[in-house]
Amino acid sequence: MADKTLSAEERAGRAFPVSWDQFHRDCRALTWRLNEIGPFHAVVAITRGGLVPAAIVARELGVRVIDTICIASYDHTKQGELQVLKGISADTAQLGGGTGKGLLIVDDLVDTGKTGRMVREILPDAHFATVYAKPKGRPLVDTFITEVSQDTWIFFPWDTALSFAPPLRDGAA
Ligand SMILES: O=P(O)(O)OC[C@H]1O[C@H](OP(=O)(O)OP(=O)(O)O)[C@H](O)[C@@H]1O
Ligand code: HPA
Numbered sequence: 001m002a003d004k005t006l007s008a009e010e011r012a013g014r015a016f017p018v019s020w021d022q023f024h025r026d027c028r029a030l031t032w033r034l035n036e037i038g039p040f041h042a043v044v045a046i047t048r049g050g051l052v053p054a055a056i057v058a059r060e061l062g063v064r065v066i067d068t069i070c071i072a073s074y075d076h077t078k079q080g081e082l083q084v085l086k087g088i089s090a091d092t093a094q095l096g097g098g099t100g101k102g103l104l105i106v107d108d109l110v111d112t113g114k115t116g117r118m119v120r121e122i123l124p125d126a127h128f129a130t131v132y133a134k135p136k137g138r139p140l141v142d143t144f145i146t147e148v149s150q151d152t153w154i155f156f157p158w159d160t161a162l163s164f165a166p167p168l169r170d171g172a173a
């Protein structure tokens with residue numbers, strides 16, 4: 001019987017730690033793809049995870065209008081009800097003609113796709129890009145760089161710190 005007290009991360013047992021260098025490289029790779037699709041009037045970051053890739057992508061694409069959609073759902077590794085804390089501004093909405101056409105939505109990843117689905121409902125004609133995608137969320141994304149399995153937890157550099165790792169073999173320290 002499944003132990004419901006275990007977090008998604010503990011159940012998964014698979015960790016995919018991403019360094020700042022790796023994340024920067026992956027964001028640049030994402031931009032190479034997006035550059036073929038744009039130009040975009042504005043970048044919309046899904047906070048908070050989308051803020052870092054949005055800054056890198058906007059810098060590479062030369063886009064200076066950056067807005068946010070503030071959505072919260074995960075309390076560490078447990079997903080709760082989605083809450084839109086803030087929508088895009090009236091100026092950005094106007095740039096996207098009300099449906100998001102010509103806007104680029106950026107997030108760090110799609111997992112179950114719940115967040116992406118909600119954003120797509122708000123801006124159906126926007127282009128949705130993420131750096132990483134898990135299989136359940138993948139159909140919601142227009143452009144992404146790396147697919148990771150559903151049972152993997154991605155650890156982003158802003159959520160982690162360097163620490164001692166004990167040797168694999170007992171007593172080898
Ligand atoms: O596809 P889903 O299952 O909806 O999960 C993906 C979303 O979850 C994380 O955000 P979170 O809600 O944890 O907030 P944060 O970006 O502020 O960390 C991540 O940054 C995505 O936005
Ligand atoms: O794998 C993940 N890593 C970090 N945050 C997340 N939010 C949903 N899935 C993930």
Ligand SMILES: [Mg+2]
Nearest residue numbers: 047048049050
């Ligand atoms: Mg997020």
